[in-house]
Amino acid sequence: MNSLLTLAAERAAHYLATLDARGVAPSPDDIARLAALGGSLPDGPTEPEAVIAQLDDIGSPATVGTAGQRFFGFVIGGSLPVTVAANWLATAWDQNVGLWAASPTGSALEEIALGWLVDALKLPPGTGGAFVTGATVANFTALAAARHAVLARQGWDVGADGLFGAPEITVVVGDEAHPSLLKSLGLLGLGKKRVVRVPTDDQGRMRADALPALSGPAIVCVQAGNVNTGAFDPAGAIIPWAHDAGAWVHVDGAFGLWAAVAPDRAHLVADFADADSWATDAHKWLNVPYDSGLAFVRDPDILRAAMIMSADYLPKTERREPSEYTPELSRRARGVEIWAAIKTLGRAGLSDLVERTCRQAQRFADGLSAAGYPILNDVVLNQVLVSFGDQDAVQRVVRGIQSDGTCWCGGTVWQGHPAMRISVSSWATTDEDVERSLDAILRVAAREGATTARPV
Template identity: 50%
Template sequence: MDTTYERDLQHAARLAQDYLAHVPDMPVFPSAEALAGLSDFDEPMPTHGISAENTLDLLHRVGSPATAVTTGSRYFGFVVGGALPATVAANWIATAWDQSPSSEMNSPTGVKLESVAGSWLVDLFGLPEATGVGMTTGATMANFTGLAAARTALLSRAGWNVEEQGLYGAPEIKVVVSEEVHVTVEKALSMLGFGKHRVVRVPTDANGAMIFDELPELDALTLVCTQAGNVNTGAIDPIGEIAREAEKVGAWVHVDGAFGIWAKLLESHQHYFTGIELAHSFATDAHKWLNTPYDCGIVLCRDASVLHQAMATTAPYFRADGQNAPKDMVPEFSRRARGVEVWAALRTLGRSGVAEMIERCCAHARRFAEGLRTIGFEVLNDVMLNQVVATIGSAEELAAIRAHVEASGECWFGPTVWKGRHAIRISVSSWRTTEADVDRSLKAIEAAKRAVLG
């Protein structure tokens, strides 16, 4: 090994291992002192370079204490998984390779591992074997990519080539979304020229799932955006019913399954996903419930050729690498080999290990809900996945309880508004979380409640 690499990598490994060793004892949200320490980064750019050892030491000394410990066992904000050890290690190796898997010309290994991981995902989710797969930064870009494929398919059937002709004068596509549509889907729709406010919004039930009977009339120029896993409640739209209705007229059904689609692996949840394979495009994250490092999103499209048509690029310096070269399935050319850690996660866990991890998170969420009710909170959702929405007192009192828990460093969860009511949202997404972590967090919440409400 190059001695410079050896020295610097070994030093970085020691610092990273020191950080991970202290994760269980760190405050889940950084202290005011740690946050203030970030000012140490505010220095003029040096005229002459400073050693890598000094730079890495500064990074660890100042940066590590000021992290939100999202890789720990008591971080319940947003839907953030803690990276599995094997995926962190695979990420390090892939970074050392420094591969950009745009095509086999650039990275034979990266493309191969991404292809294998993609085929495993298709099998895992029970989708048709020919489904196309692409790796993106996250569900935002996975949604964008899947919806771009929808735009291409729908307009192509109407005799319009959107890649060549653009949207000026194009037939109008009717976009149908849930009234609980995630903001990243709205963002994707706006980037694709559909607009956030030119959509038909379908009412939802008490738990946030789209009401099938409220679906508008569909036709061959309709795009329906469904959701597997409401970001607040975990609710799953009646995707199979919607897809069967869409099939009658040639409408396109997209599934935003950023985290919830992983619950398809659970026997107890199969009925929620009956017919989902009839949908046309899917978006999910590996860095959520598969617990890979950030950033790692996945787009799947039942018709790989449509995804290819929407994303393909040609240049004289690229040879033809077949229909599914990674650069032709997602927006990016230059990107890291994120498929390596997806492969590592799936291989080290196996089908049963992934399912067990998902089920543990759901069980912990149910334990949270039961514990919150016991200490006086009202749980506002049907806890069907890993999401718990609860409230107590006034909005101001609830905010004070959150602040008290945050200051304790015991756990972290975020605020939300559900059906017009201020609430807290707890998302259990990490492989690390245990029943003891749930009980410890509940004690911190109870203490905060007593401090605020008496």
């Protein structure tokens, strides 16, 4: 066991140490070699050392360098070194954090980390939480609590009786609601298509002047951090309106909720603390390993009522039982890495991480704009949308920058305009990485004949 773990650690350390010297995207040849990992089911055993070697020799070159300094796609952060190490230790522990009795350490670390998160994100004291896979399941979990609460007010127990014959719930979302939110609504039986959509402005913010009339049980979903622009819905206007109508307010804040930790950005989320539930990711801006999502509910008793399960063989203690707040019973100890990240960074480190990456995003925007390429969004956070012309031109530039290997950016379409999206989320990105990547983008754009005309 010792030699095997040492081998894996040495190879993993070498992988991370050499990321800067390789292209961010794997080559077609490296991808083609993945076929060597397949073949027929082996008839007999293989030496574990040979298995690790093959994983590294064939698998590592074909990975995308998301753990490196110049990956700017999908709002993916790297993993802080301490969180990688904590993840390895937690894997060695092999804890199932479903019950306190099964993992006192994992359960205690979740409790501590939850308190720190509520404090750092400026959520109401006493807010309950769940450690889940990502923002999709975080939205699902929080919206399940919302569904339970609004129907309970009507005298309906959705957990016991389901939705057949239940009072109809009105669900309000913005036109720019993230697909993961809509997926969660579909999984909960609330429907992706039956939602009431509110028009948005040129930054993707819900228009407070276009809110519908509400009656009966209702859930209003607002967004903290548009996935394309980084913009925030006007929570200060929407939440009082929703609460006056007796509606539950849920916040999809997959990455934008982390603006709360940075003094210069905290005003963007100040009004969102008045909501009833929130969803975010830790594997984005907190930079912990995949997977790690967080659901928060103002009233932990409501979250517990929506999630609780029981069986005679499951022991109960006087402590918080983690499985009573999540969809899963069995799950890994995600709280370990979150605890390690916050313990290492502290309040000042969290602030610096968010502020620094936001400044770097602005540097991208300034450099591209100075070169004549239109920036399509107000850069309020860590997201930049840049136009290089029509759809074909943008695709050429995106393919070109991904093939170039200096950095990785993806394409998108923003309100009918094709664009390249730059998301700066990694602790490892330096100002030098930004300049190097900016030079590469401008070089590829010039080579591909990108235009500087603003789309109309």
